[in-house]
Amino acid sequence: MIKYILQRLAMMIVVVLGISFIVYTIMNLTPxxxxxLILGQSAPPEQxxxxxxxxxxxxxxxxxxxxxxxxxxxxxxxxxxxxxLPVFExxxxxxxxxxxxxxxxxxIAALVGVPIGxxxxxxxxxxxxxxxxxxxxxxxxxxxxxxxxxxxxxxSLNLGWFPATFxxxxxxxxxxxxTLCTATMATLVRMTRSTMLxxxxxxxxxxxxxKGAEEKSVVLxxxxxxxxxxxxxxxxxxxxxxxxxxxxxxxxxxxxxxGSLLITSIRMKDTxxxxxxxxxxxxxxxxxxxxxxxxxxxxxxxIKSQYERA
Amino acid sequence: xxxxxxxxxxSQFVSVLYRLKKNRLAMLGLAVLLIMAAVALxxxxxxxxxxxxxxxxxxxxxxxxxxxxxxxxDQFGRDVFARIVYGARISLxxxxxxxxxxxxxxxxxxxxxxxxxxxxxxxxxxxMDILLAIPPMLMSISIVAALGQSMVNLLIALSIAYIPVFAxxxxxxxxSIKDQEFIEAAKCCGSSDRHIIFxxxxxxxxxxxxxxxxxxxxxxxxxxxSLSFMGxxxxxxxxxxxxxxxxxxxxxxxxxxxxxxxxxxxxLAVISLNLLGDGLRDxxxxxxxx
Numbered sequence: 001m002i003k004y005i006l007q008r009l010a011m012m013i014v015v016v017l018g019i020s021f022i023v024y025t026i027m028n029l030t031p032x033x034x035x036x037l038i039l040g041q042s043a044p045p046e047q048x049x050x051x052x053x054x055x056x057x058x059x060x061x062x063x064x065x066x067x068x069x070x071x072x073x074x075x076x077x078x079x080x081x082x083x084x085l086p087v088f089e090x091x092x093x094x095x096x097x098x099x100x101x102x103x104x105x106x107x108i109a110a111l112v113g114v115p116i117g118x119x120x121x122x123x124x125x126x127x128x129x130x131x132x133x134x135x136x137x138x139x140x141x142x143x144x145x146x147x148x149x150x151x152x153x154x155x156s157l158n159l160g161w162f163p164a165t166f167x168x169x170x171x172x173x174x175x176x177x178x179t180l181c182t183a184t185m186a187t188l189v190r191m192t193r194s195t196m197l198x199x200x201x202x203x204x205x206x207x208x209x210x211k212g213a214e215e216k217s218v219v220l221x222x223x224x225x226x227x228x229x230x231x232x233x234x235x236x237x238x239x240x241x242x243x244x245x246x247x248x249x250x251x252x253x254x255x256x257x258x259g260s261l262l263i264t265s266i267r268m269k270d271t272x273x274x275x276x277x278x279x280x281x282x283x284x285x286x287x288x289x290x291x292x293x294x295x296x297x298x299x300x301x302x303i304k305s306q307y308e309r310a
Numbered sequence: 311x312x313x314x315x316x317x318x319x320x321s322q323f324v325s326v327l328y329r330l331k332k333n334r335l336a337m338l339g340l341a342v343l344l345i346m347a348a349v350a351l352x353x354x355x356x357x358x359x360x361x362x363x364x365x366x367x368x369x370x371x372x373x374x375x376x377x378x379x380x381x382x383x384d385q386f387g388r389d390v391f392a393r394i395v396y397g398a399r400i401s402l403x404x405x406x407x408x409x410x411x412x413x414x415x416x417x418x419x420x421x422x423x424x425x426x427x428x429x430x431x432x433x434x435x436x437x438m439d440i441l442l443a444i445p446p447m448l449m450s451i452s453i454v455a456a457l458g459q460s461m462v463n464l465l466i467a468l469s470i471a472y473i474p475v476f477a478x479x480x481x482x483x484x485x486s487i488k489d490q491e492f493i494e495a496a497k498c499c500g501s502s503d504r505h506i507i508f509x510x511x512x513x514x515x516x517x518x519x520x521x522x523x524x525x526x527x528x529x530x531x532x533x534x535x536s537l538s539f540m541g542x543x544x545x546x547x548x549x550x551x552x553x554x555x556x557x558x559x560x561x562x563x564x565x566x567x568x569x570x571x572x573x574x575x576x577x578l579a580v581i582s583l584n585l586l587g588d589g590l591r592d593x594x595x596x597x598x599x600x
Contacts, residue, residue, distance in 0.1 A: 018440030029456045141581040143532050145539050146573030149559060157563050244445035248536045252559075263540050266455040278452050282444050289443075 004297055012290050019282050020072070024065050027275045033057075037269060038081050077276035082268050087276045091258065095280060097168070098257035101249070102242040104173055105180035110235060113185040117192025121200060122219055132189055140186035144245055148179040148252040166255045176253045180245055184238040191234050195227040202226075229300055236292030240285035326517070329593035336589020339582040346579060350398040357392030364388070364547045372565050381571045384554075385561055390568065393549035394575050400550045401579065404461070405530040408468035409523045415469070416476025417519070421507045423477065424484030435481065438474040446471040450533050454542050464543050468530050479522045483515030517594040521587055528583035535576050551576050 035051040036043065052058055056067060071078070077087040120129040155175060156164035166172045199205065200223055208222045209215075247259030254260070258277050265273035330336055349356065357363060367387030375382045381390035419438065423431040441449070446468075453467035487493065488511060496506050537543035538552030546553055551572040558568030 015440055015443050018437070019443055022440060022444070023452060026452050026456045031458070137581060137584065138577070141528065141584055142577045143535055143573065143580070145536060146555065146569065146576060149555070149562060149569045149573070153562050153566055153569070240445045241447070244447035247447065247451065248540060251540050262451065263542070266451070266542060274452070274455050278444075278448055281448060285445065286443060 001297065005294055008290055008293050012286050016283060016286055017069070019286070020069060020279060021065065023275055023278050023282070024068060027271055028061065028064075030269070030271055032269065034081065034271065072279070077279075078272040080265075080273050081270045082265075082273075087272050090261065090273065091276050091280055094256060094258045094261050095284075097255060098243065098246050098250070098259060098281075099284065101173060101176055101180065101246050101255065101257065102239065104177040105242050106184065106235065106239055108177055109181040109184040109188055109238075112181075113188030114192050114231060117189045118196055118219065118224060120189065120193040121196030124197065129193075132193075136186040136189040139182040140190075142182070144179050144183060145248045145252050147182060148176065148249055151175050151179055152253070166253055172253075172255075176249050176255060179252070180242055180249050183245075184234075184242060187234055187238060188231065192227065192231055195230050196223055199223045199227045225299075229296060232292055232296055232299065236289050239288045239292075240282075243281045243285055326590075326593045330589055333589040333592060335585045336593070339585030339589065342578060342582040343586060346398050346582070347402060349395055350402050353395045353399050356395050357389065359396060362389040362392035363396050363549050372561065374565070375567060382565065382567050384558065384565075384568055388549075390554070390571055393554055394551065394571060396549045397551045397554060397572065397575065398579075400461075400544060400548065401531050401534055401576075404465055404468070404534055405527045408465055408472065408530050409527055411465075411469035412472035412526070413476050413519060413523055416473045417480050417512060419473065419477040420480030421484060421512065424481035425488060425503065425507055425511065431481075434477070438477045441470075441474040442478070446475075446529065447533055447536065450537060451542065454537060459542050459545060461544055461548075464534065464537060468533060471533075472526055472530070475526060476519065476522065479518050480512075480515060483518050484511050487511055487514050517590075521591045521594060524583055524587035524590055528580040528587070531576060531579050531583070 033048065033052070035048045035055060035057060039048055039051060056064055059067070068078075075088050077091065079085065080087055080090065083090075116132050120132045123129055152164060152175060155161045162175050163172055166176075205218060205222055208218050213222070246255075246257060247262055249255070250257045250259035251263055258280065262274060262277040264270075265277065353359075358365075365388065367383070370379075370383050370387040371385055373379055373383045373387075379389050379391065381394065384390055384393070419434055423434040423438075444452075449471040450464070450467040453470060454463055457463040457466065484507075493506060493510060496510050501509075534543055534550065535552030535555070538550045539556045541556060544550035544553050546557060554572040555569055558565070558572070561568050
C-alpha cells in the first residue's frame with residue numbers, strides 16, 4: 001500500500017511540474033513589459049531597464065522558469081504588480097473560502113445525488129426514476145451562473161431568506177453551494193443509477209438474495225459498496241470542475257475567494273497573482289485526485305492486493 | 311426454397327441512423343438544435359443588426375415583453391429577442407469552430423500516438439495527461455488572461471482546452487482498430503501509413519469522435535457563456551448570451567427577464583446537445599444503454 005501511495009505521489013509531482021510549465025509558458029505569452037506595468041507608462045527607460053534586470057526578465061525562458069519553480073517550492077510566488085504584497089499571503093487568505101465552498105458543494109452533491117441514484121436503480125422505470133432522470137438532465141445542462149442568479153432573485157431578493165451579499169457566515173454559503181453542486185449532483189445521480197443497475201444484475205446479488213439476505217443489506221452492503229468505485233472517481237474528477245466552477249459562482253455572489261481574485265487580477269493584468277491562483281487550484285485538484293486514488297485502493301481489494309503481492 | 315429472398319445488409323451508418331431515429335429524446339434534441347441553427351442562419355431576416363441588436367433606443371429602455379418586443383428591451387432599449395437570435399449565431403459558430411480545430415489537432419496527435427505506439431505514444435499521451443489535469447474552464451481562463459479578451463483568443467483557448475480530450479478518444483479508438491485484419495490487408499497492399507490512418511482508421515473511429523464532439527459542444531457553449539459572463543469572453547456590445555447575462559445581472563430585481571431569456575437559450579442549447587450526444591452514444595453502441 002505504501003509503495004502504491006509513493007508511486008502515485010511521484011506521478012503527481014511530475015504532473016504538477018508539467019502543469020506549472022504549461023501555465024508558466026501560457027502566462028509568458030502575455031503582451032507588454034511587466035517592469036513597465038509596475039512602474040507605469042511614464043517611467044524613464046533607465047528605471048524600467050533596472051527593474052527588468054532585478055526581476056530577471058532578461059534571463060532566458062528556462063532560467064526564469066527554473067527560478068519560478070524553486071521559489072514556488074519555498075512558498076514564494078512573487079509580489080503582486082498592483083499591491084506590491086506577497087502573492088502567497090493573498091492567495092492563502094482567500095483559498096479557504098474557495099475550498100470551503102467547493103467542499104460544501106461536493107458534500108451536498110454526494111449526500112443528495114448518491115441516494116437518489118440508488119433509489120432510481122432499485123425502482124427502475126418508476127415515477128421517481130423518470131423524475132430524477134429528467135431533473136438530472138436539466139441540472140446538468142443549466143449553466144450554474146444562470147441558476148445562481150435565479151436562486152438569488154427568488155431566495156435573496158424576493159423572499160429574503162438568504163443574504164444577497166457574502167457575509168462569511170454559514171447561511172452565506174447555502175445559495176452558492178447549492179448552485180455549484182447541481183451539475184455534479186446530476187452526474188452522480190446518473191453514474192450511481194447506471195452502476196447500480198449493472199451491479200444489481202450480477203450473480204452474487206442473486207446469491208445474496210437466495211441465501212435470504214434482507215433487501216436493505218443487498219442494496220446497501222452488497223451492491224452499493226461495489227458500485228462505489230466509479231462514484232468515487234466522479235467525485236474526484238468533479239472536484240476539479242467545482243474548484244474551476246467557483247470562479248464563476250464567486251463572481252455571481254461577490255464572494256471574496258480565489259476565483260474573484262483571479263478575475264480581478266486578469267482585468268488588472270497582474271500576472272503573478274493570475275499564475276499563482278491557477279497553480280493553486282490545479283495543485284488542489286491534483287491533490288484531491290491523489291486522495292481519491294488512495295481511497296480507491298483502500299476500497300478495492302484488487303488494487304491493494306496488486307501492490308501487497310509485489 | 312426461398313432462393314428469391316435477398317438479404318440486404320444494412321450499412322453501419324444506416325443502422326446507427328435507424329437506432330437514433332427511434333430515440334425520441336435524441337430526436338427532440340436534434341430538432342431544437344436544427345431550429346436554433348436555422349434561426350441563427352436567418353438572423354439577418356429576423357432582425358436588423360444595427361437597429362435592434364446594437365442600436366440604442368433609451369426612450370424604450372427596460373420595457374417588459376410585449377407584442378412589439380417579444381422578450382422585452384434591455385437597459386439600452388435594445389430588443390432582447392433580436393439579441394438572443396444573433397447570440398445563437400455567435401455561440402453555435404464559436405463552439406463548432408472550436409470543436410473542429412480541437413478534433414483536427416486531437417486526431418493528428420491521437421493518430422500518431424495510437425498508430426505508432428512506443429516512445430511517441432508515451433511522450434504525446436503524458437503531455438495530454440498534464441493538459442487534462444487542468445480543468446477546461448481554468449485552461450480557457452489562463453489562455454484568455456495571457457492573450458487578452460477577444461473572440462479569437464477565446465476560440466484558441468477553447469480549442470486548446472479540448473485537444474487532449476479528443477486526442478485520448480481518437481487514440482483509444484485507433485488502438486482497438488489497428489490490429490484488425492483489414493488494416494493488415496491495407497499494409498500488405500503497400501498503403502502508406504498516412505493513407506491507412508486517414509482512409510481506413512479514422513473513418514472507422516469516427517463514431518466516438520462525433521459523440522464526444524456533440525457532448526463537448528455543450529460544454530464549450532457553457533464555457534463561452536461563463537467567460538463572457540465574467541467579462542473575459544465576447545465583449546459588449548456583441549450580443550453573446552453570456553454577455554447579455556453579464557449586462558442584465560445589474561437589473562435582476564427590476565427586469566429579471568434580461569437574465570431569464572438568455573439563460574433559457576443557453577440551457578436549451580446545452581440540453582439539446584446533451585440529449586443528441588447521449589442518443590448518438592446509445593445508437594453507436596446499444597450495449598451502453600442505461
